[in-house]
Amino acid sequence: MSLGYAQKLSYKEDVGSVGMPExxxxxxxxxxxxxxxxxxIEKSKHLVAFTGAGxxxxxxxxxxxxxxxxxxxxxxxxxxxxxxxxxxxxMPSITHMALVELEKAxxxxxxxSQNVDSLHLRSGIPREKLSELxxxxxxxxxxxCGAEYVRDFEVETIGxxxxxxxxxxxxxxxxxxxxxxxxxxxxxxxxxxxxxxHCQMADVVLCLGTSLQITPACNLPLRSVRGGGEIVIxxxxxxxxxxxxxxxxxxxxxxxxxxxxxxxNMRIPPYVRIDLFQIIxxxxxxxxxxxxxxKVCSVHGxxxxxxxxxxxxxxxxxxxxxxxxxxEQQPFSLKRELIRTRPVKVVLKxxxxxxxxxxxxxxxxxVDFQASADYVSRxxxxxxxxLRDTTxxxxxxxxxxxxxxxxxxxxxxxxxRESMIYAIVTNIIEYxxxxxxxxxxxxxxxxxxxxxxxKLLGDGNxxxxxxxxxxxxxxxxxxxxx
Numbered sequence: 001m002s003l004g005y006a007q008k009l010s011y012k013e014d015v016g017s018v019g020m021p022e023x024x025x026x027x028x029x030x031x032x033x034x035x036x037x038x039x040x041i042e043k044s045k046h047l048v049a050f051t052g053a054g055x056x057x058x059x060x061x062x063x064x065x066x067x068x069x070x071x072x073x074x075x076x077x078x079x080x081x082x083x084x085x086x087x088x089x090x091m092p093s094i095t096h097m098a099l100v101e102l103e104k105a106x107x108x109x110x111x112x113s114q115n116v117d118s119l120h121l122r123s124g125i126p127r128e129k130l131s132e133l134x135x136x137x138x139x140x141x142x143x144x145c146g147a148e149y150v151r152d153f154e155v156e157t158i159g160x161x162x163x164x165x166x167x168x169x170x171x172x173x174x175x176x177x178x179x180x181x182x183x184x185x186x187x188x189x190x191x192x193x194x195x196x197x198h199c200q201m202a203d204v205v206l207c208l209g210t211s212l213q214i215t216p217a218c219n220l221p222l223r224s225v226r227g228g229g230e231i232v233i234x235x236x237x238x239x240x241x242x243x244x245x246x247x248x249x250x251x252x253x254x255x256x257x258x259x260x261x262x263x264x265n266m267r268i269p270p271y272v273r274i275d276l277f278q279i280i281x282x283x284x285x286x287x288x289x290x291x292x293x294x295k296v297c298s299v300h301g302x303x304x305x306x307x308x309x310x311x312x313x314x315x316x317x318x319x320x321x322x323x324x325x326x327x328e329q330q331p332f333s334l335k336r337e338l339i340r341t342r343p344v345k346v347v348l349k350x351x352x353x354x355x356x357x358x359x360x361x362x363x364x365x366x367v368d369f370q371a372s373a374d375y376v377s378r379x380x381x382x383x384x385x386x387l388r389d390t391t392x393x394x395x396x397x398x399x400x401x402x403x404x405x406x407x408x409x410x411x412x413x414x415x416x417r418e419s420m421i422y423a424i425v426t427n428i429i430e431y432x433x434x435x436x437x438x439x440x441x442x443x444x445x446x447x448x449x450x451x452x453x454x455k456l457l458g459d460g461n462x463x464x465x466x467x468x469x470x471x472x473x474x475x476x477x478x479x480x481x482x
Contacts, residue, residue, distance in 0.1 A: 054209020089355025
């Protein structure tokens with residue numbers, strides 16, 4: 001969960017047990033439990049995952065109640081722990097991506113999450129198969145028509161308050177609200193109804209990385225027991241529900257899931273991070289000169305933050321008399337006055353922020369003030385899948401594709417405004433071995449960016465046998481980020 005989220009919460013004296021000790025099952029016992037869990041999953045007809053902060057700690061996001069958790073450190077007067085990378089650049093863990101593979105295989109029917117980090121959605125879990133009980137720091141909701149908007153930036157508020165943006169649904173335009181609950185807010189009825197329904201149907205509820213202390217969410221898995229189902233708890237701390245569980249595993253969630261996936265002979269897919277940005281081009285071509293402008297901004301609105309772009313350099317390689325401009329304030333905007341009859345090639349160099357494996361990308365824009373433009377609209381999911389396929393095949397990020405090019409309304413008959421939306425791959429992560437704490441923070445060691453291949457873990461030895469996965473002494477396979 002977000003450290004910003006923790007800081008925005010209203011003050012609460014009693015946040016439950018903190019500083020909870022961690023327990024680790026012995027290797028042989030852990031192996032036996034993983035094998036039992038794999039058999040339970042293989043036989044399951046309606047598997048539900050119930051996830052907590054513990055599945056995101058390997059993504060660089062601290063938990064709340066562990067030895068170095070948010071509430072634990074605050075209780076000790078040490079403040080909030082430092083995140084290893086910007087919250088909006090956090091990327092799914094091995095566990096997140098394993099759940100995606102189980103869902104695609106038809107084994108996992110539903111995911112119930114207490115986290116607000118949006119990593120289940122980023123990983124690829126369909127929204128209709130996900131209940132986010134405590135909200136999502138990146139999701140806004142329209143209180144009038146119910147429309148949802150998932151952003152690439154963290155929404156400014158929590159507590160279901162109004163945000164600076166409005167609903168874009170036709171004939172609505174209501175002020176949007178954040179979706180994240182504060183302490184006294186009731187759980188959203190729609191999310192709870194789906195969670196209750198699937199827990200009642202579940203023959204196995206797999207509780208991953210949760211201390212099962214926050215009510216009423218923590219009682220949801222018990223609904224499966226009442227219907228004849230079983231609970232499995234994978235967590236480093238003991239929980240109040242351990243006695244109700246068929247199986248309790250004290251081990252790192254990622255390590256347990258890797259073992260289960262290997263027994264099931266299922267791969268953990270790579271994660272390809274795709275981000276969107278918008279270029280708005282405008283000109284007023286009345287007379288000899290064209291008043292020309294260009295703006296690089298968020299697809300969520302011209303005034304919305306664009307977190308993954310740090311600066312933009314605008315150059316004119318075929319026109320040396322035109323100086324290169326460095327834009328460092330959002331929205332990145334430049335205006336020029338140019339001769340209308342002379343086309344110009346504009347090159348935009350987009351410098352990415354920390355957390356992106358790519359250092360920058362360039363976009364060439366041939367500008368002809370007199371020619372009519374061709375407009376494009378491509379199916380977004382098709383564009384994304386093509387980018388993923390290309391990225392996985394090439395083993396590097398930075399691939400770019402136009403999603404949409406359209407005409408915008410202009411202030412005058414002689415004026416023209418166009419919007420071009422691009423999708424770009426800013427990270428690819430291969431999950432080929434076991435994770436270490438905060439391994440995603442090592443994507444850019446010592447602040448260096450732009451490296452195509454960064455070795456994150458281990459000495460390159462291959463994990464060949466299931467027994468090796470369970471042993472803590474086993475050398476790890478390389479996990480690469482590009």
